[in-house]
Amino acid sequence: MMVSMLIEDMLEDLGCKVIGPASRLDEAIELANTVELDCAVLDVNLGGQPIFPLADLLRAKGAPFAFATGYGDAGLREADKGSPVLQKPFREGDLARILGELRLKVG
């Protein structure tokens, strides 16, 4: 909760419009299916559930995303190893840099 509020604040500071946050996988998948997203920041573990089904969905939709995790990329599947990773805790500047990378992907 505290971490999602932090990311929300950082994103708003950086001039983003925040959709969400979703605290459950089904909620997140519904958001991804119903709302137009420029990019997404995914916590690897959402209330005990791995986030990977959402990662697959976003990849299929062509929506760029980054992972926020305490595990580093050790907690990621092989398929996700190339995705940008924000290692918690991170600074607003780190988030800005990652968002820049994601925007290039949308290009």
Add this chain to the structure above:
Amino acid sequence: MQKRLSVVNSSQGAPIQVTVSDTSTVDLKMLEARLADARAALAEETVRADALNRIAAAIGAGGALEQVVQTVVDGGVELTGAAFGAFFYTDQIGEDEALSLYTLSGAPRSAFDHFPMVRKTAIFAPTFNGEGILRSDDITQDPRYGHSAPYHGMPHGHLPVRSYLGVPVVSRSGKVLGALLFGHPEPGRFSERLEHLMAGVGAQAAVAIENVRLHQAARQEVEERRLAAERQRMLLNELNHRVKNTLASVQSIARQSLINADNVEGFRDAFEARLMALSQTHNLLTAENWQGASLHDIFAAELRPHGGGRQGGGPRFTLEGDRNLRLNPKAAVALGMAIHELATNALKYGALSTPSGHVALSSRLEGQEADRHLVIEWVESGGPSVSKPVRRGFGSRLLERGLAGELAGRVQLDYDPSGVSCRMELPLQDLESSE
């Protein structure tokens, strides 16, 4: 007249030379017969020596238990000239001890389909008990034979056994590991000399079986250590994850406290108090290995700094609800923080800011099955008249958006003039501890 005979024998296949000093009186036929006997005896000894060597080599080489025991039984059959041999191992079957078939030589396994177990009959008891070898030229003539129910002798379909040799396999500590049993359909096949040889084989088999078991035990221990190291690595990963998440939470708390503070002192007080609130919940979770924490304990821990009693309640608080409801770590941290924000607000502006104020905190379960949810109510009374704040602070944001979002519930904050109240409706499935 004196006769002198010398026989030069060669096992390398060279001709046997016979020199006789007085050829006139030698019975050549008798000599030939003796020679044939000597050759046969030599061949038999060679076979035995080979069998013994193989047994010794198999035991020395170690390897799988089944393989070692099979070599011992095969070697035993060769050594004794038995028609069939088997190794039975001691087995505890309920109250009774029995010998179960382990490996077989000279007969198909199907020959034992109907009697894979040997019971402690009069014939088998000495072998079972490790008392010594039982050798019989004709087991059917043994006085102990045929007295035990239900078969009174060999069961129908049993391999025909007349010559019998039962060799106990006993460990150095005296434990009977099993028995080597050999049989032949003709009587008088096993000599006393064989009995002694087989006693040695039985002792070697015991050493072999113990070695294999020791080896297995050692391997198992290595595997257990590997698993323990793996578990430790996973625990460390999990701990690292938890620490990083907590650091990010602290970062969030610092940022929120900074945004909402009027001055440096205000920041410091708010930040420290929130840090303490988070730490309280962590203490409760740590006490239960991070499996969960009781809702009541979380309430009591957050109210204690504001005059709540050790077990909750106290003059300024009424605490009601199920004392046994346990929350998962995520819900525990979120609710601990929520109650802290409500208490802090009450202390600054609400019921806890005056000596006469009172807070009632209650929890109860409502709804059925999938709709089952926890209702938590915080109701302030007796404090100063309340008006809706102009600026939305961290507390109200945390409650109405943070908590509601995190626990997929509804949170309603009311600024009634008689006192602030907060009602939370949280689906139980997102709260419950998995343990």
